[in-house]
Amino acid sequence: MNGLFIPFHFTPGAKGIYLRALTGADELSVGTINTASVLSLLRLLSQNGNNGEEIDTGSIVTADRDRVIAQLYRSLYGAKIASTLECDGCGQKFDFDFSLDDLLAHFHPGQVLIPDDGMYEPEPGIRFRLPTGEDELAVQGLDGAIAENMLLERCLAVGEPETNGKNIQLKMAELAPVLSQEIQAVCPECNRVQQVLFDMQSFFMLRLTGERRNLLEEVHLIASHYHWSHREILELPRSERKSYAALITGN
Ligand SMILES: [Zn+2]
Structure with a gap:
């Protein structure tokens, strides 16, 4: 991901927000998955962008913030949202996925x-x-x-x-629909239809914080191989860090 500009549909006084590329330092700064953490992450990523205008991330309308997070998610992981669910009928685990683009189109303001x-x-x-x-x-x-x-x-x-x-x-x-919605999933074993709550913000934050171990492994790999400092590696854009790590492991 390079920088992204994401337009607002509901927030008065600003056209949108510019987010720079995510780095390891940003990823490490995220401790919890709550709204305060999301606001700090967006503050970090939007600093010095937006034509020098500081955006108060707390004043972004929640429905806009959800769309900002959706675009950030998309730029890092692609448009597919996948999860494993447990059927409340037969108890079997099954994979469930849908397209974030479809969800965004459906709730397009x-x-x-x-x-x-x-x-x-x-x-x-x-x-x-x-x-x-x-x-x-x-x-x-x-x-x-x-x-x-x-x-x-x-x-x-x-x-x-x-x-x-x-x-x-x-x-x-x-x-202003938020991207926290009940979505229908059908169990492939028993065909039972069930409602699953999808929440964009917590889904994104869980995925990001769930990668902590990978991040540390990548830093370790690059530090061992190139002998760059911890700080230099954490300041690399995430996509570059991943490319270097892949070069070293030959993946
Ligand atoms: Zn079932």
């Missing part, structure tokens, strides 16, 4: 103009802005229903989360 103040009014009596990473961080650790309510309260200018919460959430999801 329509031509919605972003209001300057970020406030949407889908029907009389409801006026809101879309949730961002900052909102997620503010309700992190709270109980499910309490967190949902507080998140709505933060985003609502007009409307009642207590009486109208479900409808408002629906309007938000219609306008």
Whole structure:
């Protein structure tokens, strides 16, 4: 991956975000898979890009951030999302995959103009802005229903989360679908159809943090062979690091 520019569809005040190539140092900086970690990773990757404009990654609308992560995933791993599931009918394990491109096309945002103040009014009596990473961080650790309510309260200018919460959430999801969705999987053994929750952000972060051992092996291999410093190797773009490691092992 070289740099990527990913346009925003919902975030007011910015056209999109430029991410530079991922390095080993960036990969090592990711400790946990939560939203705070994602925001720090995006902050690192977007520094000094974006025509010198600093993007506050916490203010990116969640639905946009999901698309940023999807494009980052795609640039590193390709468009196929694969996983092994256990059937809740017969208990057999089976492989399940789908195309990220299909998912992105399915949830492609329509031509919605972003209001300057970020406030949407889908029907009389409801006026809101879309949730961002900052909102997620503010309700992190709270109980499910309490967190949902507080998140709505933060985003609502007009409307009642207590009486109208479900409808408002629906309007938000219609306008700006996040890439956290129930997807149907069919067991090839017993044909049972089951719902699987796919969440773009956690899927990406689990994959990235799951590679820690490979990263260390690549660093070890390159250091042993070329005698470059730890820091120099960690500053290589990921694709170059992988190419050098492959050259050394002859793969
Ligand atoms: Zn089955």
